[in-house]
Amino acid sequence: MAHRPDCRGIVITHGTDTMEETAYLLDLTVEGDCPIVLTGAMRTASDPGYDGPANLLSALRVAASPQARGLGAVVVMGEEIHAARLVTKVHTLSPATFQSPFWGPIGRVEGEEVILHRRLPRQPCLSPESLEERVLLIKLAVGMDDGLLRYAVEWGMRGVVIEALGGGRVPPWWMPTIREAVARGVALVIASRCPAGLVYDRYGYAGAYRDLKEAGVLFADGLTGPKARLKLMAALGAGLEGEALRQALITVER
Template sequence: MIKRRVHLLATGGTIATVYRPDLQGLAAGLSGQELMVEPPPGVDVTVEDFSRVNSTYVTPRDMLGLSRRIRAILTAKEADGIVVTHGTSTMEETAFFLDVTVPNPIPVVLTGAQRAAAEPFPDGPANLSAALEAASSPLSRGRGTLLVFAGEIHAARSVRKEHTSNLKAFSSGDAGLLGQVDPGGVVYFRDIEETRKFSVEAIEENVDLVSFAAGMDARYIETSIARKAAGLVVEGVGMGNVNEAFYRGIKAAREHGMVVVVVSRSPNGRVLPRYGYAGGGASLAREGVIFGGRLSAAKARLLLMISLGAGLKEPELAELFAQY
């Protein structure tokens, strides 16, 4: 029987977390080898420690480094699937970054844990076992980057962390589950739409994110203008609306040549240029604001960093975001 090869890249996170007396709290500490579980039958696993941090410390530059490493593994044909262990706080961001920057030939699967490794009945081992199963399955090929957690398989483009502590931490909202890992193996419920991939070697890190809430003024947008940010993601409400003060700030940002993308704080549905008042989506569209589809603010920021780093201009950027 031909063995399937899975390469495990460990980055830290709660799955690798133990109690640190010197910190009087939990922190990532275990290596990838210490995390390893019994692999599925017929699967060989190689383990590499990419980093050992809790995921609040992960940056887009780290994500780019991880993407480069995975692309090198693909080029060398060293694996039939890849698993990345990662903290849950920013796992959806890293998964999305990899989905946009890594081609689809073999499965790339992220997983982690809600309970620390040193706690009673940690969920990390079961999640890692399911991730290895998904990464080694031929059914997972060509589906982009996946997130496997609590037996569920999510597409990177739609998944969000929905609970701070429950073991079932992630949801794909309106899009629904992509599949699941059960005692019978890996099952998929639907296909995933192809989106553009960027094998980038650099990203535009000077991209800001500002969230709107009732009664806010434009001071944070003015800060972005003053520091000459290359791009700005605005998390509006509803279908992508803000108040008049925010509208004036966005208008000024556009006059200074800044690329502005609007998304919604609502976890489901998409942004649309429907309302015509100053701050409504239609008024933002008249200023050349790009609409971010169903993307979360965090994912829209990463996509803008990647696409600006790839040299895309505004018409191309609008077409790109329309895919989401």
Template structure:
């Protein structure tokens, strides 16, 4: 398709996964559920077709909490095919419950030139002041912009542009629910255009798995916890992430069990705080970060436990040797 000036129009593929942005109240349902199609979402945004030629596909229709890693692997395969088909950008709409994780997993596997932008909504389509249309409009504008090429997977909500590798959901209901605590946003929408302040360094993608991702779980340290949830994990999971206190500390009673687990499988030490790095050599007491690393745990750097879990699972699926797993966390945090 060509514009009025004769130049080819930008083409953007919108892939919908469901979520609050697609939710309305059905007659018999007690609350809202994902019922809107991609065509419904696009049709509710004035001026969208003036930005790009839009193609819509209903990829899934699920709440964000019900998406799986397998869904996202399939999504990345579709994104890669979209690049081969000649689309200039891809927008993914989904629920915000898992958006920080799905976008990050996609970023681990996709490193093309085509902009990929995830977005969603904090208010459902039937709410006064629903934010879905504005977020979708901003996402399409960014996906259609040349500045977003080679920038990795992006997340846009509330006119802020975030790198998938840094973004977190920081509030349950606020329209300003997403932030990047360690870096701040990459940029913002202003006057209908994307303004980028910085771009993330390129990181080589991991190979897409042929089978389901290995099971990796998170155990969170809390005051007075006995560590009973650590028992027997060596036969239940392929890897473990510890969401530790502060800069990487756990109760002293956890130490021997974590050391035994680290001998059986990769155990990654992350912080439950959500911002800032795990340290490596500042504290020296039993259960401190230096003690745990000496017992064989792997430092997560600045990755939060949720992203650390996905990275470890993806590395295990790729058959990454133990020594290279530690380096991968260093390089990707």
């Protein structure tokens, strides 16, 4: 539908728990200028202050706006327009749960007007025949051992995304298993468990960024772990490997 010449925009109503992931996957894989707008509700129809109709109306206004052409996929909630790459759900109950940490919304709906503050450059779309399902996400916490990563290697996972500490750091005792995973052909990607910022540091100790880079891991700048996992699933599903896979994971040019 997005490729039809008479399509001005698409609105998708979606549950809020995984809305950001669906939005990002669509942004990754659907080419063209037709905007795809996802929206939903944080309160049910029986609740005071039900937000569904207002969110749907805002989404329709964005989808129909000429300004939205070429935006890709966006989330519209609470009269705010958020880029799929940046948006995340930050509160379990609040109607203002969708935020783009440190960046803010790219626009707003004010009355009948759609106002865009900025545009994010679109990145090359991926064309997977299917998503590679054998991709595991591991979120690091203090004192964790590498058992989950060893499981991933032993059970034939095609890819692993590690939500690492800070600017991309893992405990030193993870490094032997990380090197083994890379040597056995597992696409191992480092994201940060921080909500924003580059995966990078200047530290030289074992398990820091430079050590990981020398071990042959890949990096997903500015993406949460779930979004980095989706991008890796799509890239592997498109048959990318080696340098092509590394380039596909780049979200921030340095």
